[in-house]
Amino acid sequence: MAELSARVGALAQRGVVPGLAFIRVGEDAASKVYVGRKEKACAELGLRSETTVLPQDTTEPQLLGILDRLNAREDIHGILVQAPLPRHMSESRVYSHVLPGKDVDGFHPQNVGKLMLGDATGFRPCTPAGIMELLARTGIRTEGAEVVVLGRGNIVGKPMTAMLCQKGRWANATVTLCHSATREIAAHCRRADILVAAMGVPLFVKASMVKPGAAVLDVGVNRVADPSSSTGTRLVGDVDFQAVQQVAGYLTPNPGGVGPMTIAMLLQNTVQAAEQAAERKASVPEPPLPS
Numbered sequence: 001m002a003e004l005s006a007r008v009g010a011l012a013q014r015g016v017v018p019g020l021a022f023i024r025v026g027e028d029a030a031s032k033v034y035v036g037r038k039e040k041a042c043a044e045l046g047l048r049s050e051t052t053v054l055p056q057d058t059t060e061p062q063l064l065g066i067l068d069r070l071n072a073r074e075d076i077h078g079i080l081v082q083a084p085l086p087r088h089m090s091e092s093r094v095y096s097h098v099l100p101g102k103d104v105d106g107f108h109p110q111n112v113g114k115l116m117l118g119d120a121t122g123f124r125p126c127t128p129a130g131i132m133e134l135l136a137r138t139g140i141r142t143e144g145a146e147v148v149v150l151g152r153g154n155i156v157g158k159p160m161t162a163m164l165c166q167k168g169r170w171a172n173a174t175v176t177l178c179h180s181a182t183r184e185i186a187a188h189c190r191r192a193d194i195l196v197a198a199m200g201v202p203l204f205v206k207a208s209m210v211k212p213g214a215a216v217l218d219v220g221v222n223r224v225a226d227p228s229s230s231t232g233t234r235l236v237g238d239v240d241f242q243a244v245q246q247v248a249g250y251l252t253p254n255p256g257g258v259g260p261m262t263i264a265m266l267l268q269n270t271v272q273a274a275e276q277a278a279e280r281k282a283s284v285p286e287p288p289l290p291s
């Protein structure tokens with residue numbers, strides 16, 4: 001965040017304030033909390049954000065129309081449509097409608113393709129990008145490491161595998177992607193030097209599934225019943241933290257580990273989008289003076 005703050009300061013000197021537009025459809029409780037946290041982080045870093053809240057019965061053409069207007073605005077550098085979307089909408093059509101240069105989520109097919117090709121000019125999805133940053137800045141070597149990713153979702157599991165197996169000093173891992181049809185999942189996990197849990201199954205990873213000294217990253221956010229809590233529920237990850245901390249060499253707290261990194265990477269993508277827009281503007285030649 002301190003590094004980003006310097007970049008935001010440099011943009012301010014050029015008269016640019018990065019702008020991020022959020023769209024939330026419906027009243028999903030978790031989405032409300034997530035978008036609220038992202039708005040707060042924007043304000044703390046000095047980014048401008050605006051949020052459009054749409055009713056659950058918004059039609060897809062209405063949402064695409066709103067995206068058209070945001071795509072055309074010069075003061076909006078990034079656009080984020082919070083998932084999940086209502087079932088009557090196609091996530092793939094919606095995410096394909098965001099301009100690739102404003103797709104700070106990294107969900108547009110062009111950015112997904114660039115990630116697969118190892119082309120660093122695209123935007124990378126925020127949660128796996130945050131995990132790469134956590135690993136690198138903690139000094140956990142991925143080169144040659146056995147990594148197991150649990151979960152094959154488009155937001156975390158699939159892009160995570162693409163980032164980890166890329167060529168590069170802080171990648172170069174041997175990656176196994178496990179999912180609901182994987183056999184002997186515990187045996188895969190026990191081989192992992194680095195284990196990323198992103199399947200959305202509460203407390204799935206037990207101590208017996210973790211290699212002693214392994215780095216364990218818990219992406220899961222699951223609400224489970226808890227009669228002892230005032231709300232009757234509590235949030236738990238995909239990892240049984242109490243037990244796994246006895247075995248793991250590194251373990252992300254949850255909440256507080258991967259989540260804040262997701263937000264930091266969203267802000268980084270937005271600052272990058274604003275910098276690229278400023279560069280494009282600066283490189284457009286002045287129109288000739290009328291003769």
Ligand code: GUN
Nearest residue numbers: 080081082083084105126
């Ligand atoms: N829902 C859960 N995670 C994400 C994310 O990273 N981006 C968006 N847009 N929606 C999400």
